[in-house]
Amino acid sequence: MSSDLSIYIDPGKFAGSGERLSGLVNLADLPRLTDLIGQQAGDVRYGLAFAINDKGLIIITGEIKSELTLVCQRCLREMTVPVHSLVNIGIVVDEKELEIIDEDLDPFLAVDGKVSILKLIEDELLLCLPIAPMHDEADCPAAESLQEYKAVKQNPFAALETLKRGKT
Numbered sequence: 001m002s003s004d005l006s007i008y009i010d011p012g013k014f015a016g017s018g019e020r021l022s023g024l025v026n027l028a029d030l031p032r033l034t035d036l037i038g039q040q041a042g043d044v045r046y047g048l049a050f051a052i053n054d055k056g057l058i059i060i061t062g063e064i065k066s067e068l069t070l071v072c073q074r075c076l077r078e079m080t081v082p083v084h085s086l087v088n089i090g091i092v093v094d095e096k097e098l099e100i101i102d103e104d105l106d107p108f109l110a111v112d113g114k115v116s117i118l119k120l121i122e123d124e125l126l127l128c129l130p131i132a133p134m135h136d137e138a139d140c141p142a143a144e145s146l147q148e149y150k151a152v153k154q155n156p157f158a159a160l161e162t163l164k165r166g167k168t
């Protein structure tokens, strides 16, 4: 089969023969992702298995892993965020199938019965983007001012603690 993941494949055929796909996708080849989070260096590692479940639905399970460069929402500096998504997709061809799909499956709509693996991988990555990525406090240059703010906030409790200790 072609190694071009952007082409639309028939997932039914893949599921019928229990196909497994794995490999690397360049993050630069995912325009919807890079439009959102900026140019990325590096790859996505994916492993996907096609099957048909007991309801006759085409399912794709597996995982995708990558490291994204995102902007910390506290200090606005770049940070590396590892992402790891467990894929548990049910292929649906129309809205009727959306209604019967198991709750534990993420529906993925096929176009004329076909899916682009590249699009599917990109969708999965978009779904696992953190809403507000931030460094750990210890690593964030802007966390110092946050610590001061917290110290002020905690002050009343600290005072109470001193009071309690004074009693015993």
Ligand SMILES: [Zn+2]
Binding pocket: 072, 073, 074, 075, 076, 077, 134, 135, 139, 140, 141, 142
């Ligand atoms: Zn930061």
